Amino acid sequence: MASESIAIEARHNPLSVVYEWLGTADHKKIGLMYIVYALVFLVIVGVEAILMRIQLAHADATFLSPQVFNRLFTLHGTTGVFFVAMPILFGFGNYLVPLMIGARDMAFPRLNAFSFWMTAIGGFFLYASFFAGSGFAHAGDAPDFGWFAYAPLTSHTFSPTHSADFWNISLLLAGIGSIGGAVNMIATVISMRCPGMTLNRMPLFAWMNLVMGGLVLVTISPLTAAQLMLLFDRFLGSHFFDVAAGGSVVMWMHFFWIFGHPEVYVLIIPSFGFVSEIIPVFSRKAMFGYPAMVAASVGIGFVSLGVWAHHMFTVGMPSYGNAFFVLTTMLVAVPTGIKIFNWLATLWGGKIRFSTPMLFCAGFLFQFLIAGLTGVMLATAPFDWQLSASYFVVAHFHYVIVGGILFTIFAAFYYWYPKMTGRMLSETLGKWHFWIFVIGFHLTFDFMHVPGLMGMPRRVYTYELDRGWQIWNQISSIGAVFQAIGILIFVYNLIQSYFAGAVAGNDPWDAWTLEWATTSPPPEYNFASIPAVRSRRPLWDLKHSDDPDWKYE
Amino acid sequence: MSTISQPLAPGETVWTLPPRGRVAMLSLIVAESAIFTIFVAAYIFYLGKSVSGPAPRDILSVPVFATICLLSSSVTMHAAIAALREGRTGVFNLFWIATFVLGAIFIVSTAREWRHLIYDEGFTIQTNLFGSTFYSLVGLHASHVIVGLTALAIVAILGLAGKIRAEHSERCEVISLYWHFVDAVWVVVFSVVYLIGR
Numbered sequence: 001m002a003s004e005s006i007a008i009e010a011r012h013n014p015l016s017v018v019y020e021w022l023g024t025a026d027h028k029k030i031g032l033m034y035i036v037y038a039l040v041f042l043v044i045v046g047v048e049a050i051l052m053r054i055q056l057a058h059a060d061a062t063f064l065s066p067q068v069f070n071r072l073f074t075l076h077g078t079t080g081v082f083f084v085a086m087p088i089l090f091g092f093g094n095y096l097v098p099l100m101i102g103a104r105d106m107a108f109p110r111l112n113a114f115s116f117w118m119t120a121i122g123g124f125f126l127y128a129s130f131f132a133g134s135g136f137a138h139a140g141d142a143p144d145f146g147w148f149a150y151a152p153l154t155s156h157t158f159s160p161t162h163s164a165d166f167w168n169i170s171l172l173l174a175g176i177g178s179i180g181g182a183v184n185m186i187a188t189v190i191s192m193r194c195p196g197m198t199l200n201r202m203p204l205f206a207w208m209n210l211v212m213g214g215l216v217l218v219t220i221s222p223l224t225a226a227q228l229m230l231l232f233d234r235f236l237g238s239h240f241f242d243v244a245a246g247g248s249v250v251m252w253m254h255f256f257w258i259f260g261h262p263e264v265y266v267l268i269i270p271s272f273g274f275v276s277e278i279i280p281v282f283s284r285k286a287m288f289g290y291p292a293m294v295a296a297s298v299g300i301g302f303v304s305l306g307v308w309a310h311h312m313f314t315v316g317m318p319s320y321g322n323a324f325f326v327l328t329t330m331l332v333a334v335p336t337g338i339k340i341f342n343w344l345a346t347l348w349g350g351k352i353r354f355s356t357p358m359l360f361c362a363g364f365l366f367q368f369l370i371a372g373l374t375g376v377m378l379a380t381a382p383f384d385w386q387l388s389a390s391y392f393v394v395a396h397f398h399y400v401i402v403g404g405i406l407f408t409i410f411a412a413f414y415y416w417y418p419k420m421t422g423r424m425l426s427e428t429l430g431k432w433h434f435w436i437f438v439i440g441f442h443l444t445f446d447f448m449h450v451p452g453l454m455g456m457p458r459r460v461y462t463y464e465l466d467r468g469w470q471i472w473n474q475i476s477s478i479g480a481v482f483q484a485i486g487i488l489i490f491v492y493n494l495i496q497s498y499f500a501g502a503v504a505g506n507d508p509w510d511a512w513t514l515e516w517a518t519t520s521p522p523p524e525y526n527f528a529s530i531p532a533v534r535s536r537r538p539l540w541d542l543k544h545s546d547d548p549d550w551k552y553e
Numbered sequence: 554m555s556t557i558s559q560p561l562a563p564g565e566t567v568w569t570l571p572p573r574g575r576v577a578m579l580s581l582i583v584a585e586s587a588i589f590t591i592f593v594a595a596y597i598f599y600l601g602k603s604v605s606g607p608a609p610r611d612i613l614s615v616p617v618f619a620t621i622c623l624l625s626s627s628v629t630m631h632a633a634i635a636a637l638r639e640g641r642t643g644v645f646n647l648f649w650i651a652t653f654v655l656g657a658i659f660i661v662s663t664a665r666e667w668r669h670l671i672y673d674e675g676f677t678i679q680t681n682l683f684g685s686t687f688y689s690l691v692g693l694h695a696s697h698v699i700v701g702l703t704a705l706a707i708v709a710i711l712g713l714a715g716k717i718r719a720e721h722s723e724r725c726e727v728i729s730l731y732w733h734f735v736d737a738v739w740v741v742v743f744s745v746v747y748l749i750g751r
């Protein structure tokens with residue numbers, strides 16, 4: 001215990017603190033930088049959403065111009081996927097996985113720092129477009145072709161300024177960061193586990209990060225390849241997506257969605273990891289069906305590689321192509337169902353504590369189920385022909401990303417904030433955050449399905465009154481205000497609790513994985529002596545040496 | 554701090570895991586393979602779709618000698634690593650430098666091919682769809698060869714300075730994995746561009 005105060009010295013000079021963070025290769029500091037960086041972009045994404053919801057709250061509104069609206073939904077989508085969801089999940093993975101597997105750092109600490117800074121520069125570069133998109137003299141331009149950037153909108157004809165280049169290079173940089181992060185994560189999980197931590201005993205969150213890392217390797221790389229082609233098209237005058245020279249715009253769609261669909265699983269699989277850590281602890285039971293959980297996640301990873309063209313049913317494919325992608329997409333529901341039943345079985349008969357992390361996980365279970373069901377609906381090609389590119393689709397994937405992923409991220413914050421800062425987040429504010437956000441979420445996205453079914457296309461900047469869409473859009477916009485209030489409470493809670501929260505201690509939740517064995521926050525070297533484990537719940541074994549888990553595994 | 558160690562289970566007292574360098578390089582190779590897959594797919598899909606000439610048959614000649622050099626460099630690389638494991642550093646240096654030379658011959662040959670295509674034939678990345686896919690795919694591979702040659706050169710210099718010993722064989726093997734990958738990719742690129750596509 002005594003040796004752990006060494007790292008706290010030498011923090012008097014504020015400049016040295018800045019230098020310490022900018023130059024760090026410590027996985028915990030890098031993890032926190034990922035998280036804080038993503039939180040800043042979360043607020044930016046929220047502001048963009050609110051602006052669009054104000055515009056859509058009234059028929060024939062003129063709050064935003066069509067040009068600005070296009071830029072907003074492009075930045076909202078790109079930022080949300082690449083600079084909120086990805087870095088926040090990488091951040092938690094970076095912070096937690098070495099602690100959970102009993103390691104002192106990631107396998108390659110400097111590669112880790114490199115990956116973070118590539119991602120970070122990517123995000124700043126995207127927004128630099130606002131200042132330099134059409135040259136400094138005509139500042140104030142941003143990409144406006146939607147987050148999947150279908151050709152030929154990215155060609156010089158339709159994107160004459162540099163805004164498309166900012167988008168292009170920003171994602172190239174972030175992609176290099178993601179691949180570096182994934183390589184590091186895989187090497188860490190495979191090669192850095194403490195003695196006794198077999199793959200079969202590894203916390204599910206570490207398992208999910210391993211699967212996510214593998215998926216990143218084979219999904220982000222195709223995006224990088226496609227971005228390179230776009231780069232060549234725009235800077236060197238090649239013809240990959242140039243129809244006049246025989247190029248194909250459908251190729252871009254394929255390449256983009258070969259990345260784009262597994263990307264959703266890149267995001268949701270670590271979220272599964274959060275839920276699989278939190279639900280057992282707050283049910284006071286060991287995870288039900290651990291091997292099935294692992295198998296289902298690996299299965300989802302594999303199946304997700306063969307579903308991309310369900311984004312392209314309306315493009316027109318042979319009936320065999322349609323049938324293949326319908327069936328593979330529906331197949332995803334099988335392993336996903338296994339996971340949901342395993343979580344329910346873990347809850348079943350448990351001594352459930354509804355603390356804030358558990359509340360968010362409960363919300364996740366309901367919402368993710370509904371998101372999956374609308375997913376199965378959209379997987380049916382004829383149904384998709386009717387509703388592709390409508391607000392039904394927008395409602396569906398926000399159900400996944402907000403109702404699924406973001407809820408688990410909030411759960412993760414309430415659960416691990418004590419470990420990261422040494423202070424508890426306020427439960428009262430947490431409950432306010434949860435209920436206000438849950439109300440806002442359902443107001444916005446439940447009712448967003450309806451105008452979609454009525455035929456409202458996505459990405460329209462306004463609509464006419466006689467379509468009957470206004471009331472539904474107004475409800476959605478009111479919900480957005482609730483969500484914004486929820487986020488503000490959350491941010492306030494993060495800041496307030498950092499200074500005035502209750503002191504957490506090592507293990508405030510009476511949990512079982514290794515990160516709770518060290519101090520909060522952990523020392524730079526994580527563990528004074530490298531732990532050794534004999535079961536999936538090493539801290540249970542420690543606390544109940546009369547009845548350890550390894551007798552039963 | 555109370556210890557968090559549990560007594561290890563019987564039979565688990567020896568705890569070895571795969572070396573992290575090799576795991577990371579294999580992961581990187583998976584990622585790189587995905588990138589090459591997309592470029593190869595684009596190349597095949599766009600074969601014969603150019604609206605104007607020239608076509609591959611008109612201007613490409615098969616780089617037999619360069620291919621032989623690159624593929625044999627995998628053999629010399631293997632011999633170098635085998636020698637290093639046994640601590641025969643002199644043999645290691647010899648084979649390692651031979652690998653570098655063979656790789657360098659390949660890249661020079663590619664450079665001469667491109668020079669011929671650009672200056673004599675007037676064929677560039679802008680000429681047609683074939684030009685776009687050809688220069689991107691072959692260029693992507695060539696850039697990987699250059700990265701590999703850089704790594705080879707650094708190790709070669711260290712080796713000549715007598716700094717590479719048997720205990721570095723694991724690290725050199727990581728480089729060799731990358732080099733073998735670059736060679737294997739050339740088998741695919743060569744088949745697609747010069748055999749099937751021509």
